[in-house]
Amino acid sequence: MSVTTPAGFLASGVPAGLKSTGAKDLALVVNTGPTFDSATVFTSNRCKANPVLWSQEVVKDGIVKAVVLNSGGANCYTGAEGFQTTHAVAEKVAEKVGIGAIDVVVCSTGLIGLANPRQNLLDGVEAAHAVLSAEGGADAATAIMTTDSVSKQAVVEGPGWSIGGMAKGAGMLAPALATMLVVITTDAVVPAADLDAALRAATRVSFDRLDSDGCQSTNDTVTLMASGASGITPPLEDFTAALTQLCTDLAMQLLKDAEGADHEIAITVVNAASEEDAVDVGRSIARSNLFKAAVFGNDPNWGRVLASVGTTQAAFDPADLDVAMNGVWVCRNSTPHEDPATVDLTGREVTVTVDLKSGDARATIWTNDLTHAYVHENSAYSS
Amino acid sequence: MSVTTPAGFLASGVPAGLKSTGAKDLALVVNTGPTFDSATVFTSNRCKANPVLWSQEVVKDGIVKAVVLNSGGANCYTGAEGFQTTHAVAEKVAEKVGIGAIDVVVCSTGLIGLANPRQNLLDGVEAAHAVLSAEGGADAATAIMTTDSVSKQAVVEGPGWSIGGMAKGAGMLAPALATMLVVITTDAVVPAADLDAALRAATRVSFDRLDSDGCQSTNDTVTLMASGASGITPPLEDFTAALTQLCTDLAMQLLKDAEGADHEIAITVVNAASEEDAVDVGRSIARSNLFKAAVFGNDPNWGRVLASVGTTQAAFDPADLDVAMNGVWVCRNSTPHEDPATVDLTGREVTVTVDLKSGDARATIWTNDLTHAYVHENSAYSS
Incomplete structure (x- = not known):
C-alpha cells in the first residue's frame, strides 16, 4: 500500500x-x-x-x-x-x-x-x-x-x-x-x-x-x-x-536490489575524531573497485581496505589501525592478526569495521560488491 | 636496455x-x-x-x-x-x-x-x-x-x-x-x-x-x-x-597494459578556468564506473560523462557544455547534437573531449574501461 x-x-x-x-x-x-x-x-x-x-x-x-x-x-x-x-x-x-x-x-x-x-x-x-x-x-x-x-x-x-x-x-x-x-x-x-x-x-x-x-x-x-x-x-x-x-x-x-550485486556490504568506521571523518573513510572504502572486486571473489583483502583509508584526510595513525571483516579482526595495530582464511564471505551480507582510535564518532556506509553482472548490466544499458 | x-x-x-x-x-x-x-x-x-x-x-x-x-x-x-x-x-x-x-x-x-x-x-x-x-x-x-x-x-x-x-x-x-x-x-x-x-x-x-x-x-x-x-x-x-x-x-x-582493459581512454578537458579544474573534471569522468562500463559496451553514453562533470566544483555553466566522443560532438550546449550512433568505439583508443567554455586551461586524464576481465582479475588476485 x-x-x-x-x-x-x-x-x-x-x-x-x-x-x-x-x-x-x-x-x-x-x-x-x-x-x-x-x-x-x-x-x-x-x-x-x-x-x-x-x-x-x-x-x-x-x-x-x-x-x-x-x-x-x-x-x-x-x-x-x-x-x-x-x-x-x-x-x-x-x-x-x-x-x-x-x-x-x-x-x-x-x-x-x-x-x-x-x-x-x-x-x-x-x-x-x-x-x-x-x-x-x-x-x-x-x-x-x-x-x-x-x-x-x-x-x-x-x-x-x-x-x-x-x-x-x-x-x-x-x-x-x-x-x-x-x-x-x-x-x-x-x-x-x-x-x-x-x-x-x-x-x-x-x-x-x-x-x-x-x-x-x-x-x-x-x-x-x-x-x-x-x-x-x-x-x-x-x-x-x-x-x-x-x-x-x-x-x-x-x-x-543494486544492479548485479552479489553482496551487501556495511562498512562501519568507529572511534573517529568526527562523524565527518567516519563518513569520509567509509565512503573511500565503498568506492574502491579493488576492494569491491575482492568481496565479489570472497577474498577478505584487508590491505585494500587500508589502502583506501590512507587516501583520506581523516585523523588516524597509519601505524595503529584495526580492521575486522565479518567480525574477524584480520588486522590489529596495522599488522596481520587473525587468519583471513577464517573469514567466510560466501553469504550476501558482509561487514567491515575499521577502528581509527582517534575519537568516539562512528558512521556506517552501505555499498555493494563489483561483479561481472554489474559490468554487464551497465555496459549494455542503452545499447 | x-x-x-x-x-x-x-x-x-x-x-x-x-x-x-x-x-x-x-x-x-x-x-x-x-x-x-x-x-x-x-x-x-x-x-x-x-x-x-x-x-x-x-x-x-x-x-x-x-x-x-x-x-x-x-x-x-x-x-x-x-x-x-x-x-x-x-x-x-x-x-x-x-x-x-x-x-x-x-x-x-x-x-x-x-x-x-x-x-x-x-x-x-x-x-x-x-x-x-x-x-x-x-x-x-x-x-x-x-x-x-x-x-x-x-x-x-x-x-x-x-x-x-x-x-x-x-x-x-x-x-x-x-x-x-x-x-x-x-x-x-x-x-x-x-x-x-x-x-x-x-x-x-x-x-x-x-x-x-x-x-x-x-x-x-x-x-x-x-x-x-x-x-x-x-x-x-x-x-x-x-x-x-x-x-x-x-x-x-x-x-x-592495465588489468583486463579493452580500451584506452583519453579524457581531455578544454577551456577550463584553471588546469586544476580541468584535472578535476577529467578525473571525475575517469572514476565513473557507469561511464567506464559503457565504453566497454561500445556505448557512447555522454549522459554519464555530464553526470560526472556535475559532481565537481569546477567553473562551468551546466546548461552550456559540449561533449565529443572520438571526435563526434554528441552534445552541444548541453543538448543532443550529432547522432551517437555515428561514434565508433570498437577500436581500443577512445577520446572524450569536454568543453567547459570557462577559460583557456586544459588537461588530459588517461583511464581504461571497466570490463569483465578487470572484475575477474581483481576478484581472484589473492585467492
Whole structure:
C-alpha cells in the first residue's frame, strides 16, 4: 500500500508507452489534504535534469499537492524542449486534479539526453488520473521501476498516524541521493519547516550513506507530503524517528536490489575524531573497485581496505589501525592478526569495521560488491 | 636496455623465490657514478609500506647509489618485522656494493599484509649482485612485473647523454603514482635540486594523470638517479622535456597494459578556468564506473560523462557544455547534437573531449574501461 497507506492520498500507475515493453511507466500521487505541507531534497549533482529544475521552483513555498513520475527517460540534457515537456506534464496534472501547476512536483528517470515523447506523457497523466485510488500505491511503485527487479515500498505506523513511502533505484546510488526517486506520504499534521528538518535528518543517515557505485545521478528527488488527514500532530522527535526508520528501510531495499550485486556490504568506521571523518573513510572504502572486486571473489583483502583509508584526510595513525571483516579482526595495530582464511564471505551480507582510535564518532556506509553482472548490466544499458 | 642505456649504471634481475612460479622477482640497479644525485617521488597514500617508510629517509640528502626492488610481496602492514626486513635488504645491498645502506632505496610490490621471506630476499641480493651488468636492464624490468603482461622500458636520447627507465604496474593506477614502481637513470650531470624539479614537472603531467581504476597504492615510488658519466650538463629545460617524454612513454605503456582493459581512454578537458579544474573534471569522468562500463559496451553514453562533470566544483555553466566522443560532438550546449550512433568505439583508443567554455586551461586524464576481465582479475588476485 505504501504511499496510500496514510489517509488523504490517492495514487495510480499506468503504462504510457515510454517503456518499449508496455509495462507501467507513469505514476501519480495526489495529496487530498486537508494540509499540503511538504519537504523535498534533490540531487547535489550540478548537472540537473529538467524535472529537477522545474521541481526546485515548485517546492520553494513548502506546498506540494501532487507528484507525477515517469520511468523510460530522464528528460535530462534535452534542452528547452525538454523543459517545456516537464512544464506541460505539470500543467496537465494541475488541470485534471484541479490545482495549480506550481504545486506539482515532476520526477523522471531513465536515459540522459533522450527527449521524452510529450504526448505519451500527457495521455499517461489522463489515464493515471482516471484510475487514482486509495489502493493505488503498489501500482505507482511498479510504474517508477527502471532496472529495479522488485518495487520498493515501506510503511511505518505511529499512534493514529502513519508514514508510507515508495522508491526506485538500482544503480548509480551514491551520496546525495543518486538516481533515486522517493515519494513519502504521511497523514500526520506537520508544518513544512518541521517536515524539512525531519527529512534532512532522516536522509542524512539513510539514503546519503548508500554508495552503491559512487555515481551521482542528475534526477534524484525525495519528496515528503503531509496531508494532515489524521488530525494528529506527533512530537517532532517521534516523527523524525519514524521517518528515519522508513528511509532506512527503503535504503536497504535499494541496496539489496543494486544492479548485479552479489553482496551487501556495511562498512562501519568507529572511534573517529568526527562523524565527518567516519563518513569520509567509509565512503573511500565503498568506492574502491579493488576492494569491491575482492568481496565479489570472497577474498577478505584487508590491505585494500587500508589502502583506501590512507587516501583520506581523516585523523588516524597509519601505524595503529584495526580492521575486522565479518567480525574477524584480520588486522590489529596495522599488522596481520587473525587468519583471513577464517573469514567466510560466501553469504550476501558482509561487514567491515575499521577502528581509527582517534575519537568516539562512528558512521556506517552501505555499498555493494563489483561483479561481472554489474559490468554487464551497465555496459549494455542503452545499447 | 632501459636503465642501463645511460652510462654509469649496472642492473640485474633474478629469481629469489618470492614468486611461486620461479620467475624473476628481484631487481638491482646500481649507479657507479661519478655523481650520485637523485630525486624521488612517493605515493601520497598515508598508509605507506615499509620500503616507502625506509626510502623516504634514504632520499632526503639527494644521494641514491642503488635501488633494490622485489615483486611477490608489498611488505606493507607487516609491522616492525617487515621494516627490519626492508632494512636488512638495504644493508645487504650496501655490503655487496660497498656503499652505505642509507644510500639504498628499497621498493616492493605485491600483496599487502604479507611478510616477505627475509632470507629469500637476502640470497636474492647476493645473486643479483653477482650478475650485475651494463646489459642487465631488461632482466631488471622483467623481475619487477606482477600482473603486468609485458615489461615496460623506455629510452630518450639527448646530445651526448640519455635517460632510461623501467616501470611496473598494471592496476591500482591512480593519481599520485598509485601502484607503480619506476626507476629512471641518466648519465647527464644534473644536481639533485634540478633533478627534483624536473621529476616533479614530468610526473605531474604523466604518471599523475593516469587513473586506471581510482585506487591508490601504498608502495609507489619513482626514483631518478644521475651518474654524470657523460660529463655533459644539459640545459635544465631540455632535460625536463626529455624526462617528460620518457615518463609519458612509460605511463602510456602502463595504460595499455592495465588489468583486463579493452580500451584506452583519453579524457581531455578544454577551456577550463584553471588546469586544476580541468584535472578535476577529467578525473571525475575517469572514476565513473557507469561511464567506464559503457565504453566497454561500445556505448557512447555522454549522459554519464555530464553526470560526472556535475559532481565537481569546477567553473562551468551546466546548461552550456559540449561533449565529443572520438571526435563526434554528441552534445552541444548541453543538448543532443550529432547522432551517437555515428561514434565508433570498437577500436581500443577512445577520446572524450569536454568543453567547459570557462577559460583557456586544459588537461588530459588517461583511464581504461571497466570490463569483465578487470572484475575477474581483481576478484581472484589473492585467492
